Amino acid sequence: MSFDDYAKTWDTDKRINRAKIIADKISNSIEISKDYSAMEFGCGTGLVSFNLYKKFKKITLIDSSKGMIDILNSKISQYKVNNMITNYLDISLENSLDMKFNVIYNSMVLHHIHNTEAIVKKFYELLCKDGYLCIVDLDEEDGSFHKKYPDFDGHNGFNQEKLKSILINVGFKDIESNTFFHDEKIIEDKKINYSLFLMKARK
């Protein structure tokens, strides 16, 4: 799936509204201090972070799609936001980030990453002591969600208990998760239901 192809049409009303709900869920799940630095992994066009940037000192937004980062950069200039820093990077392949964050969050990205444990370890390394990780992703489903993307080769959502055990293995503590969002999507004229969970943990 090449996200470059979707970047220009990514910001639909449906995604904008969902991102607001996701951002509210993240900010209500953790205690954010105004001097915290955050990182959004797989930020896309920044839909989630545009609802959160006023709560943080700085947000570093990382994405491996140049198309997504270009759209995000133009929105940052348009809205004159000065604490959102973009980084065109695939941290599952390299780690050129020489910094630590108080909070790392991601939304609808983890199911695209083949090696879940490796990326969770990377998050652990990049967090400050006691830092928060917030993962928002799809609950386990039957593959319908990505049916119209024949080249999708990621995970069909996650079983929360299995994901939790990966976080425990990596060393995370205080892990909590719950499903907070239910929606439907029309795929090939068929209505499919899906849900999202938030899993939060501390280093």
Ligand SMILES: C[S@@+](CC[C@H](N)C(=O)[O-])C[C@H]1O[C@@H](n2cnc3c(N)ncnc32)[C@H](O)[C@@H]1O
């Ligand atoms: C489904 S989109 C979600 C975008 C955004 N989080 C949102 O909720 O609107 C997944 C995003 O993850 C990015 N992505 C996928 N694999 C990545 C990787 N290894 N490193 C960084 N970004 C990645 C894609 O380029 C894409 O922008």
